[in-house]
Amino acid sequence: METIVMEKLNINLNVLTTEPAKAYHAKVGRFLSSHQLLDFIRCPWLHRKKQLGMIEDKDSPAYLVGRAAHTRILEGRDVYGEAFAQGGPINERTGKPYGSDTKAFAQWQQVQGKPVLSHNQVELIEKLAAGVSMNAEAVDLLLYGQAEGVVRANYCGPPCQIRIDWLHPHQGIVDFKTCDDLTWFEADARRYGYHRQMAFYRAVLAQVLNGLLVPVHIIAVEKKEPFRCGVWRVGEDTLAIAQSENEAAIRRLIQCQQTDLWPTGYEEVRILKVA
Numbered sequence: 001m002e003t004i005v006m007e008k009l010n011i012n013l014n015v016l017t018t019e020p021a022k023a024y025h026a027k028v029g030r031f032l033s034s035h036q037l038l039d040f041i042r043c044p045w046l047h048r049k050k051q052l053g054m055i056e057d058k059d060s061p062a063y064l065v066g067r068a069a070h071t072r073i074l075e076g077r078d079v080y081g082e083a084f085a086q087g088g089p090i091n092e093r094t095g096k097p098y099g100s101d102t103k104a105f106a107q108w109q110q111v112q113g114k115p116v117l118s119h120n121q122v123e124l125i126e127k128l129a130a131g132v133s134m135n136a137e138a139v140d141l142l143l144y145g146q147a148e149g150v151v152r153a154n155y156c157g158p159p160c161q162i163r164i165d166w167l168h169p170h171q172g173i174v175d176f177k178t179c180d181d182l183t184w185f186e187a188d189a190r191r192y193g194y195h196r197q198m199a200f201y202r203a204v205l206a207q208v209l210n211g212l213l214v215p216v217h218i219i220a221v222e223k224k225e226p227f228r229c230g231v232w233r234v235g236e237d238t239l240a241i242a243q244s245e246n247e248a249a250i251r252r253l254i255q256c257q258q259t260d261l262w263p264t265g266y267e268e269v270r271i272l273k274v275a
Contacts, residue, residue, distance in 0.1 A: 009215075011169045015208045016149025021067075024150055024163050031152060031161035032250070034200040038193050040256075041249045048262040065121055065223070066178050069128045074147040074166055074176060085112035086122045124223065128178060131227030138219045138231050141174045142166060153207035156250040162204045172214030173201055178221055182228045185220045189232075194218065198234050199242035213239075 028036070029051075040047035049055045072080040089098050089108045098104040100118040109116045117125070132138050145168040152161045166174035175198060179185050189195060198216045206213050216239060221229040256262050 009170050009172060009212075011167065011172070011209065011212075011214065013146045013149070013167060013169060015205075016146055016151060016164070016167060018146075018148070019150055021148070021163070024161070027161060030159065032155075032158045032253075033161055034197040037200060037246060037249060037253070038196060040253050041193070041196065041245070043264055044252070044256050044262045045264045047253075048256075061121070064115060064117070065124060068115070068117055068121070069125050069178055069221075070148075070165065070176055072125050073129050073132055074142065083114065085109075085114055085116045087119050088116070127227050128221050128223065131221045131229045132219065135219075135229040135231060138229050141168055141171055141217055141219065141231065144168055144170070145174070151205055151208055153204055155204050155207055156247050157254060158250065160200075160204050162201045164201055164205070167205075171217060173198065173205065173216045175201075175216070175218045176220075177218060178223050180223060182220060182222050182230050185230065186232075189218070195234060195238050195242045196246055199239045200246050202239060203243050203246065 036047060036051075039050060046055070050057070068080070068084050071083050087097065088100070088105050090096065091098055091104070097119045098108075100120070105118070132142075145166050147166050148163055149167050150161065150163050152159065154160070164173055165176045168174055175194070177185075177194070179188055198218070202213055202216055216234040218232045218234065219229065220232070221227060
């Protein structure tokens with residue numbers, strides 16, 4: 001498919017499907033996702049072990065806060081309130097909330113039927129939201145559009161799926177990240193392959209937009225004081241190179257599937273250069 005890059009956009013948001021996160025992730029075995037592709041690029045054997053269920057993704061407190069922040073900031077207070085139990089039991093003797101490591105909190109957590117956020121986590125998420133609201137560019141990007149829209153399409157052969165944090169009808173893809181320190185966000189983006197993730201999103205979206213390659217922005221906010229928020233537009237050259245790398249990786253993935261050979265990437269002796 002011929003691809004086109006346009007600055008003036010009017011994206012039809014009807015190309016997006018709305019579905020709960022649980023339903024989306026339940027289809028992970030049938031569709032290639034950006035996280036699966038990044039795992040494969042890092043190590044084909046890692047990708048395969050996760051695919052076989054030999055490695056499970058752990059739901060750490062940091063991931064929980066990140067998911068909750070996405071919901072609170074992108075989908076609003078009502079959806080956030082329905083998706084997460086917030087706070088916890090109060091100690092009648094002291095008038096203060098029980099800590100998240102106490103038996104009382106654990107008992108309360110068991111009966112909630114949904115992910116639980118402690119008082120401290122709820123406070124942190126509100127500070128993240130306040131940080132985003134202080135950045136006029138971030139506010140503008142999130143003023144119009146749709147949160148957590150799903151697209152499924154064949155891309156370079158395999159059926160793929162993406163769940164876009166935010167799609168703005170005129171500004172394109174907007175991804176939301178939390179980070180420890182905004183100063184080092186660009187280094188984090190390279191380390192975690194955010195450019196490859198965004199290139200995958202954009203390329204899959206292009207399959208349902210008649211080849212249109214939309215702009216990509218990333219909003220990042222710190223998880224500590226002063227909760228600075230920054231906005232980056234991912235460069236076109238960076239996205240083009242990442243798309244080429246992704247497509248080469250998908251071709252290797254297809255070959256691994258056909259041969260059932262899953263290398264680690266470290267089969268050969270390497271030369272260590274320190275200087």
